[in-house]
Amino acid sequence: MWGELIQEVRVAQTGVQILFGFLLTVVFTPRYAQLPDTDQAIYIVTVVLGACATGALIGPVSLHRLVSGRRVKPQAVRWASRLTLVGLVLLLATMTASLLLILRVATHDSYVPYLVASVVAWYGLCWFVLPLWTRRRYTTR
Template structure:
């Protein structure tokens, strides 16, 4: 058993907000990097010679995927803009709560971007139902590992 279990931290609301802000920044760095790399790759796809030969469905899926990637990237960068705008105004607890929601939204958008990217790739390479099945399986894995398992851990802890 962890010796700190069952004991509250002795910190002020501002100290807690500072700690939570630092934790949030570490999480955002991981997600931002993945989103930016994926988005950069997606932007380059339209300039490949084979892109002109893809089906209308694949072209539409590409547009949706790029838009999702742009939204994910922008949402995961938003905490930086929030911090710049609100720094020094003694609003750190509010900043942490607001940007934590943005990070959750950004991660959801990133998961959708990954799923749509995978579907696009597999639809072009193998086509049809198998592409949908594999992409759906990956999205189910994300739901299991990102949502269900943490929820079960919280439920067990309570």
């Protein structure tokens, strides 16, 4: 299970690191100073969420390295799995906040919250609902 978990984490790690890297550069653009206070607050929340998601998704690698050879693999897999799930939830929150900020800057239409909610629902369906449904439907008792 450890190998599968690390492979899964690698995919999420790459995405969150790229997103976080782009987020870190926004504050240094001339346009940032012109953003309304609300958009700057959304940006700050987004960066903090991205930092937390990055930490949670890199955590399993550090955990593995620090407990390797200590005969605690079942416990390490459990904790790494939990960190990964927390990281995915934080990644979802980061992507939601990023999308909200980008769409607020790109357009000032009132449909932005509905569009963001639709995308979040899609992520929720793909990342959580379908896997949980599959687990419940096909797990043998």
